[in-house]
Amino acid sequence: MGPFGDRAAGGVQRRRGLKFWPILLFLGYLGYYYFSHQQSASYTGRKQLIDTTAEQEAALGLQSYREILSQSRVVTSGDLPQQVRGIAQRLIEAAPKVEQYLAQTANIPASTDWSAFNWDVSLIESDQVNAFCLPGGKIAVYTGIIPVAKNSDGLAAIMGHEIAHALLRHGGERMAQQKLVQIGTMAASMSVGEMDPQQQRMVMAAIGAGAQYGVLLPFSRDHESEADKVGLLLAAAACFNPQEAPKLWERMAALGNQKPPEFMSTHPAEATRIQQLNAWMPEAEQVRQHFCSTPAR
Template structure:
């Protein structure tokens, strides 16, 4: 038996496996690029490209399922309660301006409006809870927790929060996150193939490093961008509905105090640092004042 022949056989087998592995990685990469570019759309609210592979109807179905699940588990205030009536009234004013704000922002961005709000079946519930929270799901299903009321302190600040949550739905952030997760999964699968010949300890180290890089370099910045977009669109929505946009500053100061300063640094958070968020909102005030003046008989909002 010729040992050199056996070594040659092992070497050629390793080369074949290595070549196949790189072909698989290239296929993953090609499909990821195809997926990314074939699902690009222009967001009329921001003028930015967004990756979305879910229809508005599919989004609404998922939103309705999640909404019904939440309401089945939480105590919902009667619609005749004072808090319910006030919050529903705020929501109605914000909803009525959604297309106007989209038209104005799309024009400024050189984009075509899609009137996304027209496809929504709006509904608002008030949940009895100490949580200072609110959400708006795809399709316009919204909930406000009573714990938010004392933090907001007034209808203008409440409208800023609700406008922010509505903006997430109008900007289709949920679908963008789902599409991004699919792209990340493709990358993880390709990485799994790439490290296939490493020993288990090396595989774990490489995959852990890749996971951390994806988390801090892609997912968290993506979430913070979404928060900043929702801050801007939500503020314009509140201003166009004739709520005082200047209340946003005090609101987010109180929200920061509510957390007691217990939050991770911005790079490790899904949300912007409160100080940076407030600074961003302050830079948006002239634009918000223009929306207020246009839709509120030309009267400037009180400072």
Template sequence: MKKILTALAITLVLTGCKTSPTGRTQITLYSEQKMDEMGVASFAQMKEQQAIEADKAINSYVRCIADNLIAQLPTEYANQQWEVVVFEDDSANAFALPGGKIGVHTGLLEVAKNQHQLAAVMGHEVGHVIAQHANERVSQNSLLQFGLQASNVALQMGDIQYRDAIMQGLGVGAQFGVALPFSRSHESEADIIGLELMAKAGFEPQGSVELWQNMAAVSGERPPEFMSTHPAPQSRIANLKNGMISANELKQLAWQAGYKPQCK
């Protein structure tokens, strides 16, 4: 039984191996079509459950930033029909989903003070989509559940004492040793993808650093970074600063090509 489970797990991993835009090896077990369907369904549910901002000026401003970013995406994504919705929500948040969906909360407009800072957040969220992070997270969860179930079967077959305690320990180990660091790696990768994307669109890359400085100023106490799904603001700022020289070069090339957004 253990040999069969191991062989099945190896087959799943090998068939799902891909490379992210930054060169990181990733496992995506689900088709892009399936992920798009999930994203579209989730977005439709959100629109039913949350109030939508009706102010035309706000919607035009957010759409302007989105359009400039989308124009710089890889062709398969740039050619999608992207839907951009501003939700009435006080949280400083935004998100993007497979299937060409972008949501921005009105609370984010209080923290992202200009088009460059908002482009940093939106670029980051779109970065999650083009790096297929949602697929990776769903796949990771499936493999974790498979692994825990396989461990449970092995422990039952071996009649090992304290099986429940061991399984509980395995669950905690999976959470802090795999799931959370994996999510932080996604966030850091999306930061870099978003930084490059906003620069290619002609936005000021420095806006990404300013945005996270603003976020740090309004954030309350955070859990230790090793227990958080997101890197600490200071870590993100350092990561972004490391890519700033390259990003500014991309911005200059964008300006020379006539890409200089004026979203207001």
């Protein structure tokens, strides 16, 4: 600028646009982080990204479990809690057997740190159609899901799925993915720092949508499908009828709850789950035949 505020002749206006160096730094860190924190998932052999220990995840799971139970009505009397605990015990006992079976038949590394699991099972009085298993083996079943499960085989399919999430360390994997998304968002915000505010909002919104629909939701659906398959094998090895799993999801679909399109959801559509479970059924039947003396009903 000249001495009177006018633009000096030959002056060059600084361009206010996208900075690339934060993005390049993030891509470099992404490569390092991805390759230095990979491990093979037990039960599937899939490469997964984890930067926490099983003990750290179990500690977080125990904390959440205690908080949930402190705010819930836990059912301790009657036959139902005993039945739920019995089903859980059979699935828990089957878990290391299935891991070793897959290691022998499919050459999948048996890498579960069993010392990090201290199993506990609670039945919670609630209308929620839900169940969960937190890292470290903290299981809860809501009474609202019992009518949908319909029988012990259906409940085994539900609980096997939830236990599989913990065995596959999906919680630790999601934490690692969220960490990368947060760092990527920071890099993006630094890159657009000199852009017009409206352009900043547009770029950040596009990045947020890309992370949500391109990374987090697809990974979440993959986790659900992976837990469906491993849970099916757990139930089969525990001598429950695996044929009940697709029937369970038919009953889930019949509930008629409004759901978003599959690509916008954290879970696969019921039709997708039914199709996948039926495709995995021959392997589940083989596992059941291997571990159980009586054929499936």
